[in-house]
Amino acid sequence: MKWTEISVQTSNEAVDAISHILEAKGSKGVKIEDAADYKKLRAGKYGEILDLAEIPHIESGAIVTGYYPETENIEEIVTQIKAQTAQLSEFGLNPAPATVIQKPLEETEWQTAWKKYYHPVRVTRYLTVVPEWEDYQKTDTAEKILKLDPGMAFGTGTHPTTKLCLQALEMYLRGGEALLDVGTGSGVLSIAASKMGARDIQAFDLDQVAVDSAMENLKLNSDVQNVKIKANNLLTGITTQADMIVANILAEIIVPLVPQAKACLKPGGLFITSGIIKDKLAEVETELEKYHFEVIEVLQMKDWRAIVAKKPSEKE
Numbered sequence: 001m002k003w004t005e006i007s008v009q010t011s012n013e014a015v016d017a018i019s020h021i022l023e024a025k026g027s028k029g030v031k032i033e034d035a036a037d038y039k040k041l042r043a044g045k046y047g048e049i050l051d052l053a054e055i056p057h058i059e060s061g062a063i064v065t066g067y068y069p070e071t072e073n074i075e076e077i078v079t080q081i082k083a084q085t086a087q088l089s090e091f092g093l094n095p096a097p098a099t100v101i102q103k104p105l106e107e108t109e110w111q112t113a114w115k116k117y118y119h120p121v122r123v124t125r126y127l128t129v130v131p132e133w134e135d136y137q138k139t140d141t142a143e144k145i146l147k148l149d150p151g152m153a154f155g156t157g158t159h160p161t162t163k164l165c166l167q168a169l170e171m172y173l174r175g176g177e178a179l180l181d182v183g184t185g186s187g188v189l190s191i192a193a194s195k196m197g198a199r200d201i202q203a204f205d206l207d208q209v210a211v212d213s214a215m216e217n218l219k220l221n222s223d224v225q226n227v228k229i230k231a232n233n234l235l236t237g238i239t240t241q242a243d244m245i246v247a248n249i250l251a252e253i254i255v256p257l258v259p260q261a262k263a264c265l266k267p268g269g270l271f272i273t274s275g276i277i278k279d280k281l282a283e284v285e286t287e288l289e290k291y292h293f294e295v296i297e298v299l300q301m302k303d304w305r306a307i308v309a310k311k312p313s314e315k316e
C-alpha cells in the first residue's frame with residue numbers, strides 16, 4: 001500500500017501538541033526527531049551495533065511525522081494540520097517554524113529503515129555476525145559466519161555482555177560438548193556454540209518472542225542442526241547433565257540460576273555467566289562460592305563482567 005508522510009518542522013516545546021494533531025487526523029502513530037533527544041542518546045540494550053555517529057539527526061528544534069494511507073484525502077489533512085499548528089501560539093506554544101511537508105512513502109521503506117544501521121561485525125577472533133540481508137564474503141578460511149536477523153529479540157552479538165559470552169565460548173569449547181543456553185534471546189550464543197563445535201545444545205527463554213526469533217535465526221544457519229529451543233523459566237524442570245551452561249541474563253536473575261546450574265552440570269562442567277554490571281560482580285561471585293563453584297576467570301568489557309566458573313569434579 002502507498003502511504004503519505006506528513007512532517008511538521010517545529011520547536012521542542014510544541015512536539016506533544018503536534019503529535020496530538022497528527023494522530024487526531026488519522027496517523028496511527030508518529031515519528032519524533034528531537035535534537036534534544038539525540039544529545040541524550042546512548043547505545044543501549046537494543047542498540048548494540050548502532051554507531052551513534054552514523055545516525056542521521058537534526059541539530060536543532062524537532063520534526064514530528066505522521067503517516068496516512070493513500071485512501072485519505074491528503075490535501076484536506078495537510079490544510080487542517082497547517083491551520084491547527086498555526087493556532088498553537090494562541091495556547092502559549094510557539095510552533096515555529098511550523099513548516100508542513102508532505103511526501104510519498106512506500107510501506108516497506110519505513111518497516112525496514114532501521115536495517116541500514118546493522119552491518120557485519122567480527123565479534124571474536126573467528127566469528128562474524130552477519131545481518132541476514134547482507135551479502136558477506138569471508139575474509140579468511142578460519143572465519144565462521146553467523147547469519148542473524150535481530151528482529152525483536154535481544155542478541156545482535158555485539159553487545160558487550162554477548163561478546164563476553166562468545167569470547168568465553170570460543171576459549172573454552174573443545175568440541176563435542178552438551179551445552180545449555182539460558183536466556184537465548186535471538187539464539188546467537190547457541191548458534192555460535194554449534195559452529196564452534198558443541199554437539200548437543202538446548203536453548204531456553206522465558207519470552208515466546210525470543211523463542212520464535214531464535215527458531216528463525218536457526219533456519220538462517222542451515223549448517224546448525226543440533227540446537228533445540230523451547231520456552232522455559234531458567235532451568236526449572238530441566239534434568240540434562242551438561243558439560244557447559246551459558247547464561248547472559250542480569251545478575252539478579254543469575255543468582256537464583258546458580259543452584260539450578262549446579263544441578264544440571266556434570267562434575268567439572270563450566271558455567272559461563274554474563275550480563276553482570278560491575279557493581280553486582282561480588283554478589284554473583286558470593287552465590288557461586290556458596291554452591292562450591294570455583295571462579296576460573298572474570299572477563300570484562302566496559303562496565304560489564306562475565307564469570308567462568310567450574311563445578312568441582314567428584315574428586316575435589
Ligand SMILES: C[S@@+](CC[C@H](N)C(=O)[O-])C[C@H]1O[C@@H](n2cnc3c(N)ncnc32)[C@H](O)[C@@H]1O
Nearest residue numbers: 154155162183184185205206207210233234248
Ligand atoms: C540479555 S538477553 C541475552 C540474549 C542472548 N543470549 C545474548 O547473549 O545476546 C537475556 C534474555 O534472557 C531472557 N530471560 C530473562 N529472564 C529469564 C528467565 N527467567 N528464564 C529464561 N529466560 C529469561 C530474556 O527474555 C532475554 O531474551
